[in-house]
Amino acid sequence: MAKVKTLDDLKKMRADLQSKITLRENSDRPEKMVQIKVSMATCGIASGAKETMNYLIEELDNRAIDAVVTQTGCMGYCHSEPTIEVHLPGNDPVVYGNVDVKKAGEVITKHIVGGELLDGIIPTNYTTPDEDNQK
Amino acid sequence: MAHYKNHILVCGGTGCRASQGEEIVENLKQAVADNSLENDIQVVRTGCFGFCEKGPIVKMIPDNTFYVSVTPEDAGEIISEHCVKGRKVERMLFTDPETKEHVSDSKDMGFYKKQIRIALRNCGFINPENIDEYVARDGYGALGKVLTEMTPEEAIKIIKDSGLRGRGGGGFPTGLKWEITNQVENDEKYVVCNADEGDPGAFMDRSILEGDPHSVLEAMAICGYCIGGSNGLIYIRAEYPLAIDRLKIAIEQARELGVLGKDIFGTGFDFDVELRYGAGAFVCGEETSLIHSMEGLRGEPTVKPPFPSVSGYKGKPTNVNNVETFANIPVIINEGAEYFASIGTEKSKGTKVFALAGKINNVGLIEVPMGITLREVIFDIGGGIKDGKKFKSVQTGGPSGGCLTEKHLDIPIDYDNLLACGSMMGSGGMIVMDEDDCMVSVAKFYLDFTVEESCGKCAPCRVGNKRLYEILDKITQGKATEEDLGILRNLGNVIKDTSLCGLGQTSPNPVLSTMDNFKDEYMAHVKDGKCPAGQCKDLMEYVISEETCVGCTLCSRVCPVDAIAGDKKQPHVIDTVACIKCGACMDKCKFNAISIQ
Numbered sequence: 001m002a003k004v005k006t007l008d009d010l011k012k013m014r015a016d017l018q019s020k021i022t023l024r025e026n027s028d029r030p031e032k033m034v035q036i037k038v039s040m041a042t043c044g045i046a047s048g049a050k051e052t053m054n055y056l057i058e059e060l061d062n063r064a065i066d067a068v069v070t071q072t073g074c075m076g077y078c079h080s081e082p083t084i085e086v087h088l089p090g091n092d093p094v095v096y097g098n099v100d101v102k103k104a105g106e107v108i109t110k111h112i113v114g115g116e117l118l119d120g121i122i123p124t125n126y127t128t129p130d131e132d133n134q135k
Numbered sequence: 136m137a138h139y140k141n142h143i144l145v146c147g148g149t150g151c152r153a154s155q156g157e158e159i160v161e162n163l164k165q166a167v168a169d170n171s172l173e174n175d176i177q178v179v180r181t182g183c184f185g186f187c188e189k190g191p192i193v194k195m196i197p198d199n200t201f202y203v204s205v206t207p208e209d210a211g212e213i214i215s216e217h218c219v220k221g222r223k224v225e226r227m228l229f230t231d232p233e234t235k236e237h238v239s240d241s242k243d244m245g246f247y248k249k250q251i252r253i254a255l256r257n258c259g260f261i262n263p264e265n266i267d268e269y270v271a272r273d274g275y276g277a278l279g280k281v282l283t284e285m286t287p288e289e290a291i292k293i294i295k296d297s298g299l300r301g302r303g304g305g306g307f308p309t310g311l312k313w314e315i316t317n318q319v320e321n322d323e324k325y326v327v328c329n330a331d332e333g334d335p336g337a338f339m340d341r342s343i344l345e346g347d348p349h350s351v352l353e354a355m356a357i358c359g360y361c362i363g364g365s366n367g368l369i370y371i372r373a374e375y376p377l378a379i380d381r382l383k384i385a386i387e388q389a390r391e392l393g394v395l396g397k398d399i400f401g402t403g404f405d406f407d408v409e410l411r412y413g414a415g416a417f418v419c420g421e422e423t424s425l426i427h428s429m430e431g432l433r434g435e436p437t438v439k440p441p442f443p444s445v446s447g448y449k450g451k452p453t454n455v456n457n458v459e460t461f462a463n464i465p466v467i468i469n470e471g472a473e474y475f476a477s478i479g480t481e482k483s484k485g486t487k488v489f490a491l492a493g494k495i496n497n498v499g500l501i502e503v504p505m506g507i508t509l510r511e512v513i514f515d516i517g518g519g520i521k522d523g524k525k526f527k528s529v530q531t532g533g534p535s536g537g538c539l540t541e542k543h544l545d546i547p548i549d550y551d552n553l554l555a556c557g558s559m560m561g562s563g564g565m566i567v568m569d570e571d572d573c574m575v576s577v578a579k580f581y582l583d584f585t586v587e588e589s590c591g592k593c594a595p596c597r598v599g600n601k602r603l604y605e606i607l608d609k610i611t612q613g614k615a616t617e618e619d620l621g622i623l624r625n626l627g628n629v630i631k632d633t634s635l636c637g638l639g640q641t642s643p644n645p646v647l648s649t650m651d652n653f654k655d656e657y658m659a660h661v662k663d664g665k666c667p668a669g670q671c672k673d674l675m676e677y678v679i680s681e682e683t684c685v686g687c688t689l690c691s692r693v694c695p696v697d698a699i700a701g702d703k704k705q706p707h708v709i710d711t712v713a714c715i716k717c718g719a720c721m722d723k724c725k726f727n728a729i730s731i732q
Contacts, residue, residue: 003393006401007279010270010394017271023142024260027197028242040221057140068197069140071221 019061026068034060034067034112035087041074048100049082055101056084059108067112077122086111095122139177141218142196146259148183148345149338149377151191155207156180159191162210170214182346184259185500186246189229194241194259201241202227232496232518246497246516251478253486254302254339254462255502258346263381266388269349275394277468278353278360282402287317287361294361294464296472298484303329303420303457304535304561305637306483306550316362316444316454324364325453326355327443328461329425330371330378333417334533335584337564339488340458342500344371344378347462348385352395354464356406362454367408370425372415382410417534417588421636422447422455424590435592436636457562459488479505483549487560493530493567494521503548510544513567524569528652532561534581534588535641537648538574557648559641573670574653575660578646579607585642596639599630603646610657612673613664620657624650669731672716676732681706683728690720690729 004010026033038044038053053069060067077083080097086107087093096107097120110116145151145160163178184192189203193213200223202213209227216222228237229244241247252258261268269275281290295310316324328351332340344351355367371379386408389395397405411429418424419434426448428434447453463485467475476484483505489512491498496518503512509529513519520526528538537558546552550560568577582604591597606623609615627643634640650657659665666674679690679699684706691699691707698714701707709720709729721729 003391004400005393007283010275010279010400014270014273014276017267021261021268021271023139024144024196027199030197030199053140070198073221 022066023068026066030068032066032089034065034089035085035093036067036069037072037085037087038069039073039075039077039081039083039085040071041078043074043078044081044083047081051101052082052084052099052104055104056108059105060112063108063113065108065112080120080122083122088112088115093124095124096120097122139175141176143176143178143213144181144194144196144259145178146182146184146190146192147180147263148187148190148342150183150187152377154191156191158207159193159205159210162207163193163214166211166214167218169211170219172214172218176214176218179262180264181260182258182263183255183342183500184241185250185255185342185502186241186244186497187499188497192259193227199240199242201229201239201244203229245518246499246501249507249511249516250502251486251504252502253466253475253478254343254350254459254488255346255500256466257350258342258500261347263346263348264384266349266385266392269347270392273469274349274465275353275389275392277465278356278394279400281357281360281468282400282404287363290357290361290468291317293472294467297467297475298472298479298482299460299463299467299475300483300550301457302459302463302487302562304532304559306560309456309460312444312454312456313358313361315442316364316452319445319452321452323366323451324359324362325448325451326358326362326364326367327422327425327429327448327453327455328355328367328369329420329422329455329457330369330375331413331415331420331425332372332375332458332562333415333420333588334535334562334564336492336566337490337533337562339490339500339563341375341378343458343462343488344375345381348378348382349389350465351458351461352385352389352408354461355408356395356399357464357468358454358456358461359406360404362452364452364454365405365407367406368411368429368448369408370411370413370419370429372413374415379410379412386410416590417584418590418636418638421638424636425455426453433590435590436638438635459563480547480549480552482551487548487563489563489565491517491565491567493565494524494569494572495519495567496521505549506547508545508547509539512548512565513544517567520567520569524571526567527570527572528568528574528577528649530558530566530568530577530581530645531564532559532641532644533564534584535559535637535644536561536564537644538568538577538652539648540652557651558644571668571670573611573666573668574649574656575607575610575666576668576670578649579604579611581645582607582642585638589638589642593633593635593639595630595633596635596642599626599634600639600642602626603630603643607646610660611666611671613660613671615661617661620650620661675716676711677709677714677716677718677721678730678732679707679709680728680730683726685726685728687725689723689725693719693723695719 083097084099085095167176193202193205291313299309300306416434419428424434424436443453486502488502530538586600589596627647686704698710
C-alpha cells in the first residue's frame with residue numbers, strides 16, 4: 001500500500017475506491033436512483049439476458065450514472081426476452097422487450113439520459129406489491 | 136478491478152460468529168465458486184447489523200434482501216435461488232410478528248424504521264478489516280480536513296457547537312473536555328480511548344470496535360491534534376478478543392497508509408495508537424482507575440481534582456473519551472456541528488446506541504435519536520415483550536442505573552430526564568423485565584455485581600454495599616422487618632453521598648429506584664412473606680392440587696430429592712420440607728396440577 005502524503009492523495013484514493021461500495025450505498029436509497037430490473041429466468045438467460053445485464057452495469061458505470069441493476073425472475077413476457085424494466089425516479093416503470101446489447105445502449109442514451117420513450121415498450125397492466133406500498 | 140454485480144454482506148460480529156457466521160461466509164464463497172460467479176459476487180464479512188435476535192444475518196446487495204437466522208447449510212440455496220435464479224428465499228426472510236407477512240427489505244422492518252445511524256454508520260456496511268472500504272466511505276477525510284484547514288481551537292469549537300456529550304455514562308460535554316486539556320501547558324499529552332465496557336448486557340462499544348475500528352482511530356488522531364498530543368492509547372478488556380484483533384489490523388493498516396505515524400498528510404503532525412489490555416474490572420471504567428491500571432498499578436480510583444485533563448497518565452494531561460463518543464467525531468467534522476445539533480433534545484444532541492436485552496422480542500443493538508421515548512424503543516423497535524407477557528420495568532444504565540416503570544415510558548430519553556426519574560443514561564444498556572421478574576431480586580443481582588466489583592479502597596462502597604446486599608438477601612428470604620427498609624434507604628443515600636468514585640456513588644441506584652417504584656413489592660416480601668412474582672425461592676411453596684392430579688407419577692419420578700409421594704392413580708403430595716424448589720415437577724406435569732403458592 002502506498003502511503004498517502006497529502007490530503008489530495010487521500011481524496012484521489014477515495015475517488016478510485018468509491019466504486020467498490022457504490023453498489024451498497026445506492027441500494028440503501030434505491031428510490032433516488034435509476035432502477036433497472038433484468039428478467040433472468042431460463043427463457044431470459046437463453047435469449048441473452050446475461051450479456052444485456054453485464055452491458056448495462058458496465059455502460060452505466062462508464063457513464064457514471066447512479067443506477068441499481070438487479071435481476072429478477074420471469075416477468076411473463078417470454079415472447080420478447082430479454083426483457084428489462086426501467087424505473088426512473090418519479091416516473092412509472094417502463095418495460096422493454098427484446099433488449100439485446102444494442103437496444104440496451106439505446107435505452108441508456110435515449111431513455112435514461114435523454115428522457116424519451118423508445119419503441120418496443122411492453123404495456124403492463126399490473127402493479128407489484130412494492131409499488132402498491134409506495135403509493 | 137472486478138466489477139461485482141452482487142455484494143453479499145454477512146454479519147461478522149461476535150454474536151453471529153457464535154452462531155456459525157464464519158462457516159456461512161466460507162460456504163457462501165464455496166457456493167459462489169461452484170457456480171463460477173467469482174467475478175460477479177463479492178462476499179463481505181461486515182460488523183454487527185444490530186438485529187442479534189435473529190442472527191446470523193445475511194444481506195443481499197443491491198436489492199437489499201435481509202435474510203435472518205441463516206445456517207451454513209443455507210448458503211448453497213441463497214446462491215442458486217437468489218443469485219442465479221433471481222428468486223428470494225422466502226423462508227429465510229424476516230416475518231413481521233404482527234402482520235405475519237415476510238419483510239424482505241430491512242428498511243421496512245419496525246426494528247430499523249426509527250433508527251438513525253451515526254456512530255454505527257459503517258457497522259454492517261463495510262468490511263472492518265479493509266481500510267480501503269473505510270476510505271471509500273470518506274474515512275480519514277475528517278482528519279485530513281482538520282489537519283489542513285483548521286486550528287485546534289477551530290476544531291474544538293465545532294465539537295463544542297455540536298453539543299456532543301460523553302457516551303460512556305457521565306455525559307460531560309466532549310468539546311469542553313478537549314478545550315480544558317488543550318489549555319494545559321505540557322510537552323507531552325495523551326489521548327485515551329476507554330473501551331472497558333463493563334455494564335452487564337452492554338455491547339455497543341465492542342460492536343463499534345468490531346465493525347468500524349478505523350472511525351475510533353481517526354477520531355483519536357483528531358483529538359490528539361486538538362489537545363496537542365501525539366500518543367493514543369486504547370484501554371480495552373482482554374475478554375474482547377475479536378475487537379482486539381480487528382483493532383490491531385486497523386492500526387497496522389492505518390500506519391501503512393500513513394494516516395497514523397509521523398508527519399500525517401505532510402502537515403508535520405505525528406500521532407500513533409497503542410493498545411493496553413484490562414483484566415475486566417468494572418471499576419477500571421472510571422477514568423482515574425483506568426489510568427492507574429494502564430500505569431501498571433492497582434485499578435483504584437483517586438480523588439478528583441486533579442482531573443486527568445491536568446494530570447493523568449504518567450502525570451501528563453490526558454483526555455479520556457469513550458468508544459462511542461469517538462465514533463461520532465468524524466461525522467461531526469464532515470457534516471458540521473449544525474447537522475449533529477439538529478438531532479436530539481435541547482441538552483442532549485445526536486443519537487445514542489442502546490443494547491436491548493432481557494425479556495424483549497428484538498434483542499440487539501440500536502441507534503436512536505435522543506428524545507425518543509422508552510415506549511418507542513421497547514415496543515416499536517424492540518417489538519414488545521416476549522411471549523405476550525406484560526411489561527413491568529426497564530433497567531437503564533447498568534449497575535449504576537435504576538429501574539423505570541410503565542409511568543416513565545413516555546418520557547423522552549436524554550441524560551437529564553433519565554437522571555430526574557432516578558436512573559441514568561449510563562453507557563446504554565437497556566434490560567427489559569416482565570411480570571415474572573421480582574424487583575427485589577433484580578436489585579439484589581446488581582448489588583451482587585457491585586459488591587464483587589468494588590475495588591475496596593473506600594469504606595462506604597466496600598462495606599456499605601455488602602450491608603445493602605445482606606439486607607436485600609434478608610428481604611428475599613422473608614426475614615426482614617419494616618425497620619430494615621428504612622435502614623436500606625438511609626444506607627443507600629449515605630453510600631451515594633460519601634463514596635470516592637462513580638462506582639459507589641451510583642451503586643445504590645438499583646435499590647433506591649426499585650424501592651421508589653415498586654414499594655408494594657418490597658412490602659409484600661416484608662409484611663406478608665410473599666414474592667408476588669414468584670421468584671424468591673424461600674417465599675414460595677409448590678403445591679399439587681388434589682382435584683386436578685390424576686396420579687400419573689411423572690412428578691415423583693423427576694423429583695431429584697424424592698420429595699413427592701403418592702400411589703398410582705391417587706393424588707400426589709409434595710413434602711415442602713424436603714422440596715428444593717427446582718420446579719422440575721411443574722415443568723413435567725401435563726395436567727397443570729402443580730402451582731406455586
